[in-house]
Amino acid sequence: MVDVAEPMLASRGSPSREWQSDFIVRVRSSAEYIVIPLFALAVSGLLFSLFLLALGKSPLTFFELVNRGGFGTAFSIQNTLQRSAPLILTALAVAIPARIGLVMIGGEGALVIGGFASAAIAIPLVVAKVPPFLTWIVMVAAGAAVGAVWVGIAGFLRYARGVNETISSLLLTYIGIAVMNFFVEGSLRDLTNPNKPSTMPIGDNYMVGKIPGTDVHWGLAVGLLLAVLLHFLMSRTTFGFAVRVSGGNPRAALAQGLPVGKLIVSCCLIAGACAGLAGFFEVAAIQGRANASLVAGYGFTGILVSFLARHNPLAIIPVAIMFGGIVASGGLVQRRMDLPDATVLVLQGLTFVVLLVSETLYGRFKIFQVQGAADRT
């Protein structure tokens, strides 16, 4: 995307002009990636307002409630951040494979199976009274590894057998959920809980707490950190460069001697680990056990977030927070405006469609087209 690795190529002239024009090039070519999505958001807001008017409801009230419920009070902001925490991680699970040209939508399965793995491995450790910190390390390792394998399978099948990764990762999601249900309703079931099949609870002492001073769990901090790290990995390292080359043209990449297969599988492993980590936090920060509540659709919402962020790890952060805010305020909208829950889905859907359509606008406005910026991918 906005790659500025070689500023010297941008222009040739006196040093000061060079710097100046390079700066303008950077600003103008980056601005396209900010102005167009904002424009698309405004258009979807407008379309949604028409929808509300057709229902006889006030769009102003709606946006006021979204603001109040999602961002207006200290409670609302924490509510929003809490809801965006899993979305950042599951969006990363889509964005990283997307960089190498894969439409991988199996984050939900990796989250569920990763969360289940960390809950399952915690049980003997909790029984043996291993200190919480060590237990968490093992849980994280198990969750991330199992999640990584889950998406990795789809990546491997893509590379080795040419299996469509979108279909296989989606199907693996259902297998993952079924595997968890099999154990949770069978050998690992907590028999003291006759009405909701779950694994044994890990107990309060083993719960990953909240970020001090807030009501938000550590999954948010880890998600932010990973988004920044992965952005660095994808835009500032040879690995990231090789991934983008392979994503652009796998045959050319192969001809260049790039290990495309390894790159594909690595991207999928990273993606799965992110989703598995989200599963770990669902277990260790929220549920305290693995059960069907892990299947909450975070993996699927993550797809939306990643697409809206144009698979840019850094852009995932604001988009995930925006989504978190919309979901957080959805309840207030339901309660105050007497609108059904699906209203918020309509807004999400409209936003998604308008943003996808807005993709066609890139490169069409002269104002963003600066000579020398054209070859920036």
Next chain:
Amino acid sequence: MAYLNLSRRTFLQGTAAGLVAAGSSSHLAQAAGVTIGIVYVGPRDDFGWNQAHAVAVKALKTLPGIKAVEEENVPETDACAKSMESMVNLDGAQIILGTSFGYFDPFMVDLAKKYAKVEFRHAAPLWDASKHPKNLGSYFGYLNQAHYIDGVAAGLCTKSNKLGFVAAKPIASVLSNINSFMLGAKKTNPNAVVQVIFTGDWSLPVREAEATNALVDAGCDVITCHVDAPKVVIETAEKRGVKTCGHNASQAPLAPKGFITGAEYKWETIYKGYAADLAEGKKLPNMTSGGYETDMVRNSPFGAGATEKARNAATAAMADLKAKKPIYVGPLKDNKGNVVIAKTYDNLDPFLDQMNYLLEGVVGSIT
């Protein structure tokens, strides 16, 4: 037209009385603006569990001074905790009713600790005085009693003596409904057997339709179910031309020809009780439960599928349940031949909440 005859004196009297009332009882003043927050796991019009609650909330809203704020489709994750907190913080809710099983632990338990002045009540028998905060509690209805009534009626409506039961998961509350339905059917028709198919999850519409068709193909001519939203089962059975008994809320509109009756919760008894307690400034009970004897469950009005005999037998059986006549008269064997219920148990006996077997008379397996 007495109201129009308002002199200055009567006006002053009235205002003064109002002020005194408001001053003397802060509880009453508070009750004038009681806000109750209700959280549902699915849509409010699902013809099932959520609708049953929503119907009760609608009744609650008609009471003066009660404001109810509702939120639907809230998953059993921290989303439910946040929705409830939002009701407390942004709507000023004084009672929060969580209607889905998974809301309780850890979410409502933690919230009750965090918001000590707000009353939290949850729709499943999970509250434990020794472990949980005092501003938390449970309420639930013994729906198996209403399924028993379904059985009593169904036993007299079947010709093939085969009754079909589409069930979600083999957990205690589901098994209790199946067993009670069978015992009801046996009471009026000793030859009746109940054939059960578990779909494996609470909401699997395709598999529910398949299970219904399979049961009808196997000769069942009355179908009932225990899944989240019985719509698919009831509609499929109606299409196949067999009779149906409902579950959770009234599905009578879905089966104009074959509907016999259905097992329904009567949550408004409990909800109105809470509202009344708050209005009087009384502490809300921590545990509210019961069946016919306390008016917490009911059966849907008889549909076209119910024969005259079935109606009479069911009505008589309701009177029996109101008089606390036991359903589980021991000794009873499971369908593998082991005695699992050695003696007669009271309808609300906790022993029956731990059911993990299908009784003799039920065809099917929980493993």
